[in-house]
Amino acid sequence: MLEPVSNRSESQSQQSSQGGAQLEGSEFLAFTLGNEEYGIDILKVQEIRGYESVTRIVNAPEFIKGVINLRGIIVPIVDMRIRFNLGTPTYDQFTVVIILNINSRVTGIVVDSVSDVTTLSADQIKAAPEMGSVLSTDYLIGLGTLDDRMLILIDIDKLMTSSEMGLLDAITVNG
Amino acid sequence: MTIDMSQFYQVFFDESDELLAEAERLLLELDIENPASEDLNAIFRAAHSIKGGAATFGMNDMTEITHVLENLLDRIRKNEMALTAEHVDVFLAAKDILKMQLDGHRHGAAVDLDAVSDIKMTLQNLAQQGGGQAHLPPVSQPVSEVVQPVAVEKQPSAHPAGKGYLIQLPELPEKDVVALTAELELLGIVEKKPLKDGKHILSLVTDESLDNIVAICSFVLDPDDLIITEQAAGPVAAGASAVEASSTAMDSGKSFLLEISDLSDKDMQTLVSELELLGKVQQQPVSGNKQSLLLATEDSKENILAVSSFVVDVDKLTVTQQVHAVAAASPVSVSTFDEGDFGLFDSIPAPVATPQISQHETKAVEDNNAAVPVENKRVAPRREADKAVASQETTSIRVGIEKVDQLINLVGELVITQAMIEQRTSTLDPMLHERLLNSVGQLTRNTRDLQEAVMSIRMMPMDYVFSRFPRMVRDLAGKLGKKVEFVTNGAATELDKGLIERIVDPLTHLVRNSVDHGIESPEIRSAAGKNPVGRLSLSAGHQGGNIIIEVSDDGAGLNRERILNKAKSSGLNVSDNMPDADVWQLIFAPGFSTAEKVTDVSGRGVGMDVVKRNITAMGGVVDIRSAFGYGTTISISLPLTLAILDGMSVRVGDEVYILPLSFVMESLQPAADDVKDVTGQGRLVKVREDYLPLIPLYQMFNIEPLYREPEKGILVVLQVDGKKAALFVDELVGQQQVVVKNLESNYRKVAGISGATILGDGGVSLILDVANLLRSSRQLITEPSIH
Numbered sequence: 019m020l021e022p023v024s025n026r027s028e029s030q031s032q033q034s035s036q037g038g039a040q041l042e043g044s045e046f047l048a049f050t051l052g053n054e055e056y057g058i059d060i061l062k063v064q065e066i067r068g069y070e071s072v073t074r075i076v077n078a079p080e081f082i083k084g085v086i087n088l089r090g091i092i093v094p095i096v097d098m099r100i101r102f103n104l105g106t107p108t109y110d111q112f113t114v115v116i117i118l119n120i121n122s123r124v125t126g127i128v129v130d131s132v133s134d135v136t137t138l139s140a141d142q143i144k145a146a147p148e149m150g151s152v153l154s155t156d157y158l159i160g161l162g163t164l165d166d167r168m169l170i171l172i173d174i175d176k177l178m179t180s181s182e183m184g185l186l187d188a189i190t191v192n193g
Numbered sequence: 194m195t196i197d198m199s200q201f202y203q204v205f206f207d208e209s210d211e212l213l214a215e216a217e218r219l220l221l222e223l224d225i226e227n228p229a230s231e232d233l234n235a236i237f238r239a240a241h242s243i244k245g246g247a248a249t250f251g252m253n254d255m256t257e258i259t260h261v262l263e264n265l266l267d268r269i270r271k272n273e274m275a276l277t278a279e280h281v282d283v284f285l286a287a288k289d290i291l292k293m294q295l296d297g298h299r300h301g302a303a304v305d306l307d308a309v310s311d312i313k314m315t316l317q318n319l320a321q322q323g324g325g326q327a328h329l330p331p332v333s334q335p336v337s338e339v340v341q342p343v344a345v346e347k348q349p350s351a352h353p354a355g356k357g358y359l360i361q362l363p364e365l366p367e368k369d370v371v372a373l374t375a376e377l378e379l380l381g382i383v384e385k386k387p388l389k390d391g392k393h394i395l396s397l398v399t400d401e402s403l404d405n406i407v408a409i410c411s412f413v414l415d416p417d418d419l420i421i422t423e424q425a426a427g428p429v430a431a432g433a434s435a436v437e438a439s440s441t442a443m444d445s446g447k448s449f450l451l452e453i454s455d456l457s458d459k460d461m462q463t464l465v466s467e468l469e470l471l472g473k474v475q476q477q478p479v480s481g482n483k484q485s486l487l488l489a490t491e492d493s494k495e496n497i498l499a500v501s502s503f504v505v506d507v508d509k510l511t512v513t514q515q516v517h518a519v520a521a522a523s524p525v526s527v528s529t530f531d532e533g534d535f536g537l538f539d540s541i542p543a544p545v546a547t548p549q550i551s552q553h554e555t556k557a558v559e560d561n562n563a564a565v566p567v568e569n570k571r572v573a574p575r576r577e578a579d580k581a582v583a584s585q586e587t588t589s590i591r592v593g594i595e596k597v598d599q600l601i602n603l604v605g606e607l608v609i610t611q612a613m614i615e616q617r618t619s620t621l622d623p624m625l626h627e628r629l630l631n632s633v634g635q636l637t638r639n640t641r642d643l644q645e646a647v648m649s650i651r652m653m654p655m656d657y658v659f660s661r662f663p664r665m666v667r668d669l670a671g672k673l674g675k676k677v678e679f680v681t682n683g684a685a686t687e688l689d690k691g692l693i694e695r696i697v698d699p700l701t702h703l704v705r706n707s708v709d710h711g712i713e714s715p716e717i718r719s720a721a722g723k724n725p726v727g728r729l730s731l732s733a734g735h736q737g738g739n740i741i742i743e744v745s746d747d748g749a750g751l752n753r754e755r756i757l758n759k760a761k762s763s764g765l766n767v768s769d770n771m772p773d774a775d776v777w778q779l780i781f782a783p784g785f786s787t788a789e790k791v792t793d794v795s796g797r798g799v800g801m802d803v804v805k806r807n808i809t810a811m812g813g814v815v816d817i818r819s820a821f822g823y824g825t826t827i828s829i830s831l832p833l834t835l836a837i838l839d840g841m842s843v844r845v846g847d848e849v850y851i852l853p854l855s856f857v858m859e860s861l862q863p864a865a866d867d868v869k870d871v872t873g874q875g876r877l878v879k880v881r882e883d884y885l886p887l888i889p890l891y892q893m894f895n896i897e898p899l900y901r902e903p904e905k906g907i908l909v910v911l912q913v914d915g916k917k918a919a920l921f922v923d924e925l926v927g928q929q930q931v932v933v934k935n936l937e938s939n940y941r942k943v944a945g946i947s948g949a950t951i952l953g954d955g956g957v958s959l960i961l962d963v964a965n966l967l968r969s970s971r972q973l974i975t976e977p978s979i980h
Contacts, residue, residue, distance in 0.1 A: 073957040076894040094940040
């Protein structure tokens with residue numbers, strides 16, 4: 019089960035970067051975690067909502083805040099700030115949850131704020147250098163430059179289905 | 194413009210599946226001695242519909258089988274052939290083959306072509322034997338004595354000269370007729386009779402099969418133009434045809450033969466219904482593109498033409514009055530025909546009469562003369578039943594399960610929203626907001642009704658499961674040489690679709706076990722003074738919020754001694770003075786079988802543990818009642834639906850969890866003295882006379898609780914698989930029905946949690962997996978690191 023999913027997400031991400039090259043620009047949702055600005059493929063975003071109280075899941079990693087009821091669907095919420103040790107995880111009326119829909123699995127990620135949607139053309143996306151950061155370059159599409167801004171473009175498909183996130187069953191079984 | 198047929202495939206597959214299942218059910222229910230005409234008609238229609246569908250989609254292999262099957266069935270339902278047990282067996286086998294072919298087309302599953310041709314052969318043989326082997330009606334009527342020899346004569350082996358065929362040729366040049374005659378003479382003895390308008394009738398006596406004759410003829414002409422009538426032996430045929438005519442010709446008035454060419458089915462129906470206003474109409478099988486109707490009426494030919502002209506072109510229609518006067522179809526008059534009147538071509542105008550009787554039909558009547566006198570009496574009611582069934586419209590629609598689930602989800606949302614509104618308006622002043630509050634009250638009622646209605650969509654009758662067992666029991670009993678009467682009760686009891694599908698395997702296993710181990714062989718039963726026919730009953734019914742399904746047999750019962758011995762020898766912890774109920778539960782232990790010998794049906798000891806596990810996984814309980822020598826009843830209790838469960842909400846710290854109520858025995862606040870520390874074993878609590886392990890939920894789930902001392906909080910006594918434990922929580926919140934949501938659809942399985950639900954305030958609460966909790970608490974205790 020895991021294999022096909024990850025394969026598919028790879029091929030999809032390849033397609034999306036190629037698609038970006040061909041279509042002269044794909045759209046990214048920009049958000050901030052701490053002082054850094056990130057971008058994810060807008061097509062993976064289902065909706066953006068405020069943070070509401072979650073139900074804790076027992077024995078889950080700290081960055082999985084719990085689950086919420088999203089119109090009858092039980093959706094797990096991941097706090098990216100805890101996951102990547104960025105910023106301070108405060109929860110107030112400005113805390114934003116981006117609801118992602120990846121391969122029809124719905125997941126919410128908590129970020130500090132959402133800024134805008136930007137269109138980046140292929141030549142604006144540079145390969146990410148090996149930084150040894152918390153975010154392995156495996157999960158990055160690249161770095162997007164827009165005027166004086168720099169967006170770290172996350173391959174959200176790959177990230178959310180990775181074993182590090184522990185959101186899928188097969189991974190937990192494999193340890 | 195081409196239409197993409199593939200979009201209809203699924204519909205055809207689904208429909209055929211249902212039709213096959215239906216046909217099987219009917220076949221099993223058929224009373225062979227006296228088959229109900231509606232059932233025969235229904236089976237025929239099933240075969241016919243599948244044939245139609247298969248032909249449309251170009252699945253010729255299925256068309257071929259259904260075609261032969263349909264022919265046979267048609268003759269049986271028209272009482273031209275008596276139904277025998279052999280027929281039923283073959284039809285069932287044919288159904289299996291069709292199912293296999295269907296799966297072949299659908300999933301690309303392997304199709305056993307040998308089996309396919311075998312069944313085709315068998316069916317064709319049956320069709321050719323006709324009623325030869327069919328059992329005859331009780332020899333009480335003088336008629337049957339006369340006819341019986343004829344029926345016997347029909348068996349190919351009994352007649353040295355082989356079978357006789359009448360071959361009616363269309364208009365052909367003389368030299369073709371001569372050529373054909375010469376060809377046919379290679380097969381047997383041919384006699385040529387010229388008819389009017391250049392047509393010929395050949396009578397052929399041969400050992401060859403009908404197929405071969407058709408094959409030879411097709412060198413010279415189009416087989417569709419050919420009408421071959423099988424005869425027993427030359428002259429006897431005539432009488433039979435007369436019988437056919439007399440049985441169709443009605444008691445009063447004249448009868449007309451209407452031949453219509455190129456008419457659509459729909460128009461045909463319209464025509465038939467129009468003509469029914471005039472008199473009795475009988476539809477004759479189609480030959481070529483011609484359809485014929487036999488109409489018995491007082492009206493004149495002109496009137497018939499006038500009525501018909503609303504529907505068909507008059508020049509496409511020929512109406513012929515049937516000359517022969519055998520109107521009163523009493524058994525006696527028929528029998529005189531059988532004996533005396535051999536003049537087929539004299540009594541009925543040959544060019545008309547013969548075409549109207551398609552080959553298999555005449556053949557059947559002839560072969561089965563014996564049954565005719567009885568049939569005539571049945572003809573009328575049968576036809577009425579025919580119409581009644583035909584007018585039944587289908588009253589169901591096919592909807593994808595995901596649509597239904599979506600609907601259920603939406604309604605679930607609505608219920609929560611409605612609860613919120615109710616909560617928020619409850620604080621309003623009833624005097625000031627009377628109308629608003631009334632509306633809210635109405636909304637509440639409507640929502641509840643809606644929810645109930647929507648939930649009921651997912652409910653399916655147990656019949657869905659039960660219907661597959663008669664066949665299985667029949668086959669099994671046959672294989673094991675046992676006689677079993679199979680009874681079902683409460684097939685209309687409804688159960689959630691999800692559960693229905695999961696109950697099939699366990700039930701199959703239990704039924705199998707009952708036939709194999711439970712019910713004894715007829716000899717043993719007789720020796721024990723029991724009815725040699727065993728009784729196996731499958732019943733379903735509601736009991737509170739649960740559905741109880743019972744598999745019950747009047748067989749040998751469980752042998753306490755043997756189970757105990759077996760348990761001891763396989764190292765299970767048993768004692769001789771265990772209560773019966775506990776002993777019976779032993780058969781659910783893995784690898785446990787008390788069967789003395791392993792059969793290919795059961796006895797390998799795999800299964801009962803799986804049955805138990807499956808049912809427990811569905812939230813069900815298995816219970817056994819048995820008396821040695823008198824039988825065994827296995828009772829399964831299941832929750833009505835997986836989607837809703839009765840829950841008890843409990844609080845620990847500031848978290849609320851739901852406990853499925855079915856596991857909850859009681860709740861209590863223990864006295865401090867009753868809680869004992871056992872070194873390395875955690876804590877025990879004394880509840881009346883029992884010591885139960887104490888499971889502190891806060892410890893299992895790492896919650897900061899309100900209380901750490903059990904005497905301040907609440908203990909909920911839980912029971913799973915007969916094992917009890919006390920769950921220590923802070924307080925009980927309440928009891929409510931909750932809609933179960935899957936946690937895995939967006940997350941993953943969490944140990945100790947079986948699902949989630951949405952509370953009235955829109956928040957999420959997790960449902961505890963009690964079995965898992967009890968298991969992991971034992972690990973928790975046995976792990977030395979945790980004390």
